Amino acid sequence: MTRRYSAFSLFKEGLAGQTGWEPAWRSPSPKKSYDAIIIGGGGHGLATAYYLAKTHGVTNVAVLEKGWIGGGNTGRNTTVVRSNYYYPESVALYGLAHRLYEGLGQDLNYNVMLSQRGMISLCHSAIEMEIAARTVNAMQISGIDAELYSVDDVRRVAPIYNFSADARYPVFGGVWQGRAGTARHDAVAWGYARAASGLGVDIIQNCEVTDFIIADGRCRGVVTTRGEMRADRIGMAVAGHSSVLAAKAGFHLPINSYALQACVSEPVKPILDTVVLSPGTGVYVSQSDKGEMVIGGALDRIPSYGQRGNLPTLEGVISGLLEMFPAFGQLKLMRQWAGIVDVVPDSSPIIGESPLPGLFLNCGWGTGGFKAIPAGGTLLAHLLATGKHNDISRPFDLDRFVTGRLIDEAAGSGIAH
Amino acid sequence: MQIFTCPFCGPRDESEFHFGGEAGNTRPDGAGVPAERWAQYLYMRANPKGATREVWVHLTCGEFFVMERDSVGHKVAASQALGGAEKSE
Numbered sequence: 001m002t003r004r005y006s007a008f009s010l011f012k013e014g015l016a017g018q019t020g021w022e023p024a025w026r027s028p029s030p031k032k033s034y035d036a037i038i039i040g041g042g043g044h045g046l047a048t049a050y051y052l053a054k055t056h057g058v059t060n061v062a063v064l065e066k067g068w069i070g071g072g073n074t075g076r077n078t079t080v081v082r083s084n085y086y087y088p089e090s091v092a093l094y095g096l097a098h099r100l101y102e103g104l105g106q107d108l109n110y111n112v113m114l115s116q117r118g119m120i121s122l123c124h125s126a127i128e129m130e131i132a133a134r135t136v137n138a139m140q141i142s143g144i145d146a147e148l149y150s151v152d153d154v155r156r157v158a159p160i161y162n163f164s165a166d167a168r169y170p171v172f173g174g175v176w177q178g179r180a181g182t183a184r185h186d187a188v189a190w191g192y193a194r195a196a197s198g199l200g201v202d203i204i205q206n207c208e209v210t211d212f213i214i215a216d217g218r219c220r221g222v223v224t225t226r227g228e229m230r231a232d233r234i235g236m237a238v239a240g241h242s243s244v245l246a247a248k249a250g251f252h253l254p255i256n257s258y259a260l261q262a263c264v265s266e267p268v269k270p271i272l273d274t275v276v277l278s279p280g281t282g283v284y285v286s287q288s289d290k291g292e293m294v295i296g297g298a299l300d301r302i303p304s305y306g307q308r309g310n311l312p313t314l315e316g317v318i319s320g321l322l323e324m325f326p327a328f329g330q331l332k333l334m335r336q337w338a339g340i341v342d343v344v345p346d347s348s349p350i351i352g353e354s355p356l357p358g359l360f361l362n363c364g365w366g367t368g369g370f371k372a373i374p375a376g377g378t379l380l381a382h383l384l385a386t387g388k389h390n391d392i393s394r395p396f397d398l399d400r401f402v403t404g405r406l407i408d409e410a411a412g413s414g415i416a417h
Numbered sequence: 418m419q420i421f422t423c424p425f426c427g428p429r430d431e432s433e434f435h436f437g438g439e440a441g442n443t444r445p446d447g448a449g450v451p452a453e454r455w456a457q458y459l460y461m462r463a464n465p466k467g468a469t470r471e472v473w474v475h476l477t478c479g480e481f482f483v484m485e486r487d488s489v490g491h492k493v494a495a496s497q498a499l500g501g502a503e504k505s506e
Contacts, residue, residue, distance in 0.1 A: 243463070
């Protein structure tokens with residue numbers, strides 16, 4: 001039986017006719033009770049289970065997923081990993097995620113294909129360059145790598161951008177983060193699932209939570225399509241549908257659900273080896289290892305739970321892309337899809353105990369949850385294991401909407417929602 | 418392009434409209450309103466999956482109105498002028 005992935009095991013299995021591989025994770029039947037239950041088998045839920053088992057030694061854990069693992073936003077994002085935020089609280093949070101991503105392949109014994117190819121956030125005017133200088137200073141003071149790039153620097157990293165004299169969005173420079181890049185999104189979900197399962201976590205797919213078991217004012221378990229399960233600590237990481245579960249638990253969240261679209265072109269030979277974001281067009285693009293252009297843009301403008309997206313937004317994104325890279329006009333679009341994201345008024349996530357004691361929240365990541373998966377998992381695991389906040393998660397508690405201590409990254413780092 | 422109906426202008430492209438918020442979210446009144454109630458009014462939302470009742474604005478004419486629609490299939494059930502019912506809720 002081959003358990004560990006390595007060049008040696010690949011060679012050994014080659015000689016043995018590939019007969020020794022086993023499924024990457026077990027599919028056990030649900031038990032009646034667990035020490036902790038995690039609702040949502042996306043990146044955040046699976047990472048939570050992994051860190052609960054690895055860091056805190058809590059292995060009697062179930063991850064409940066209504067569909068298949070990684071089939072929600074984890075499988076629908078544009079795979080960008082970065083930590084270029086403004087406020088110290090956000091830098092601590094996304095910086096933790098970024099550092100964990102850098103060691104994740106080794107940690108999980110699973111290749112998440114992290115490619116630190118750098119990311120350039122463009123500036124289209126002299127005034128934007130001043131704001132960019134402020135952003136770069138803030139990031140450097142917080143210990144996050146960032147550089148202010150001139151036009152010539154941008155020309156060097158993204159030579160196919162539209163630098164023509166009559167460009168609608170001329171480049172004045174930009175913010176460069178060299179450690180940013182992309183990772184294979186499915187591999188992040190599968191790697192965490194395999195590692196968590198190996199530590200004893202039960203991953204239960206096709207198991208939808210339909211209600212909460214509440215006794216003496218505390219959450220004591222869940223009712224699912226595969227029976228009742230009890231646990232004294234329950235975490236939910238169900239981005240897009242956080243409000244739906246909150247309603248079942250009897251409280252409201254400061255969240256509106258919106259569709260976020262993405263699309264990919266047909267694969268072509270290597271032409272773009274960084275991630276490029278233009279605030280002017282609202283479009284960002286990178287080239288996947290297969291050669292497809294992976295394209296993302298702004299949120300749809302209509303609150304929605306329909307995982308498909310509307311045409312006016314897609315048209316805007318493609319128009320912006322062609323303004324940035326006229327050469328891409330020759331490409332054929334291969335696939336388009338949408339995920340439903342939790343949009344929060346201050347564009348920062350919500351991590352902490354919910355108004356129903358015993359139920360803990362990991363939600364509100366907006367359009368940027370993928371890059372935060374290792375941190376979201378670490379912090380929710382800490383809450384489930386200890387019942388208390390980690391210093392990094394404390395500022396992101398739901399109570400900030402009562403105290404007014406918002407962490408407004410829409411203003412801070414220009415998130416467009 | 419989806420077509421929404423403004424109660425004042427008739428059917429128009431969706432890009433002419435902007436989401437205003439959930440209908441029936443009334444501003445609390447008086448000096449003794451606690452912070453929790455302000456938070457509820459300013460931030461907490463039902464965000465329902467399925468049938469919704471929302472305030473929208475038709476940017477072209479500037480009028481606010483109530484639209485009832487489905488947040489999964491996007492089918493619009495009704496749109497009507499913002500009447501006394503919403504103002505006093």
